[in-house]
Amino acid sequence: MAKVVDAIRKYFDERNRAWVTGSCNELRDKSRTSVSTAWLRDLQHRIRRKQQEMRYRKSQLLRAHSKVGVKSLQQDGDLTTAEIIEIINWIYRDGLKYSAESRIVAHVQKWKLHNGEWLLAEAVESSELKQRSKELPIQKSETGRGDAPLYPYPRYLQCQTYDRVRAQRYADLWWNSYNPAYVKFLEDDCTNFISQCLYAAGMPMHKEGNNRAKGWWYYPGSGQKGVNWSYSWSTSNALHQYLVHVVGATMIEDPNKLNVGDLVFYDWNGQGTFHHTTIVTDFDSNGDPLVNAHTEPSYHRHYRYLDSPAWTPQTRYSYVHLPSDIC
Structure with a gap:
């Protein structure tokens, strides 16, 4: 041997x-x-x-x-x-x-x-190539649960300050490992990881009963109730819709105008469904965002992902800026 x-x-x-x-x-x-x-x-x-x-x-x-x-x-x-x-x-x-x-x-x-x-x-x-083959990614976790398509969310009133430094610190701390307080997804852990970053930065959860198609939440389980989460917690496309239509995040054209703690979403096929999510943690000398991510755990990777097997000439990006106060 x-x-x-x-x-x-x-x-x-x-x-x-x-x-x-x-x-x-x-x-x-x-x-x-x-x-x-x-x-x-x-x-x-x-x-x-x-x-x-x-x-x-x-x-x-x-x-x-x-x-x-x-x-x-x-x-x-x-x-x-x-x-x-x-x-x-x-x-x-x-x-x-x-x-x-x-x-x-x-x-x-x-x-x-x-x-x-x-x-x-x-x-x-391993590679992000698996993500590209799924129009609506269905994550399988250690609990064996699955995901489904997203439906519209109601707004909520509780406001919190979004702490970008905390988001960055969490992303840098856990990029190469998994926080045991959360489920580890066996295939696509990218959005689960990003949701953890957002929550660590102060973004409040919103839960309406056990309706996984509404809000943004993670339930760690208690007593006879097992761990559960919303679709928006674990699915890139669902999180994008939630942030833009509920939280009030804005999509911007120039990635160089993103801030630390903002997000980049990836539509590998250019067909209108986001398959991957990353968080901005730094910038290079050109002002281009560098990002952290899971699935293939990455630290300060250039945001364009040109070296990813999942990247295609049809790849489209959404640059999402989080508001200072999330309501």
């Missing part, structure tokens, strides 16, 4: 070099695979998109390094299946300063023993 783990770590070392050079040639040669191999082709595509994003931002990628944790190894003859969690950090030059972006990626890899050497045969990694 130790030799397999050593091969895995060498793979990620070469992978990190490829992020900076923009080429997978050395990785291909050392893996003794062909350019048509699916995992290598997908990785090359991701690296090219990352390089394109850096050029768009007029930034220079200087270094990539990963903390790799092997969760499990299952050996069957000369084939070993590995489940891996990678925390990858990109260091880049941003104008006159240096900045970092981080992400958590889950990998499932199959390694084959060939002439005494472990070679990568298959590799799959």
Whole structure:
């Protein structure tokens, strides 16, 4: 097993070099695979998109390094299946300063023993691509509950100040883990995470009985009553409607006019349904928003998501500015 783990770590070392050079040639040669191999082709595509994003931002990628944790190894003859969690950090030059972006990626890899050497045969990694395939995302959580389409909400009168610093602190604290006070969604945790940020910043919940199609709320469970939540708590499209039509949030045209604590919504297909949500936590030297998110946990990622497998030329964004007082 130790030799397999050593091969895995060498793979990620070469992978990190490829992020900076923009080429997978050395990785291909050392893996003794062909350019048509699916995992290598997908990785090359991701690296090219990352390089394109850096050029768009007029930034220079200087270094990539990963903390790799092997969760499990299952050996069957000369084939070993590995489940891996990678925390990858990109260091880049941003104008006159240096900045970092981080992400958590889950990998499932199959390694084959060939002439005494472990070679990568298959590799799959997590991505936002699953979100793009759903017109109305249906989240499955550890409770086994599901979601449904949204219906209009009534307004409410209780007002609270929206604390942007608290929203930012919460997003930076929990971007790479899960607050145990809330349900962890097994597939699309993005809007659940954003709702937690909003609540930590002072946005009040609004609940009318157990009607999940109304208000914005999360119920942690008590006694015989299990945990429950509104559709707007966990679904990107429903949250967007709630914020704009009930809270009084405004959609703005220029993303550079967003503030820390504002949100970006993503319609991957450009067909009018939002699939993903992020929160603004910083800005780069161009004034572009940097965002935190879950599903593929991301820290200070450029808001356009150009390097995401879910991004398409049809992708549309909604830049949502939260009011200072939420009523």
